[in-house]
Amino acid sequence: MLFLVDDVGLYASFDQMLCKENNDPEDSQGVGAFFRYGFAHSKTNDIANFWSIGLQYQGLFDGRDDDVLGIGFAQVIFNNASVATYDEDNEGVLEVYYNILVAPWLNLTPNVQYIINPGGNERADGKVISDAIVIGLRAQSAF
Numbered sequence: 001m002l003f004l005v006d007d008v009g010l011y012a013s014f015d016q017m018l019c020k021e022n023n024d025p026e027d028s029q030g031v032g033a034f035f036r037y038g039f040a041h042s043k044t045n046d047i048a049n050f051w052s053i054g055l056q057y058q059g060l061f062d063g064r065d066d067d068v069l070g071i072g073f074a075q076v077i078f079n080n081a082s083v084a085t086y087d088e089d090n091e092g093v094l095e096v097y098y099n100i101l102v103a104p105w106l107n108l109t110p111n112v113q114y115i116i117n118p119g120g121n122e123r124a125d126g127k128v129i130s131d132a133i134v135i136g137l138r139a140q141s142a143f
Helices: 081-082
Strands: 011-021 030-040 047-058 068-080 091-102 106-116 132-141
Touching: none
Parallel strands: none
Antiparallel strands: 011 030, 030 047, 047 068, 068 091, 091 106, 106 132
């Protein structure tokens, strides 16, 4: 049996605790950092590379030990062949978020994002596209 693969991708994620509030091994409160990287074959994907980096603090406020405040920056890089589709070669996002543990099965995350080169374009329908600010709310539930 022969399988032909015309697409390939890779994704890596790294998280590291930088400073803990105390020496209790059961306690995960403190400052951590994250880095993510993604690659996709540029012959079949408009986005060839993705990366993000950021810091987050778990348990910043008294009584909210499982909540997480974070800031991060992410960027997608478009492949060279997609210049007909995208005016810019990248799109970037700066995000500030606060992940709230509402119940053992529910997290809510309000966030603010500043998007640079939205959609990878500087013009749409002949009009200049400005950077954008997006206010959002994510919900995650686990049963």
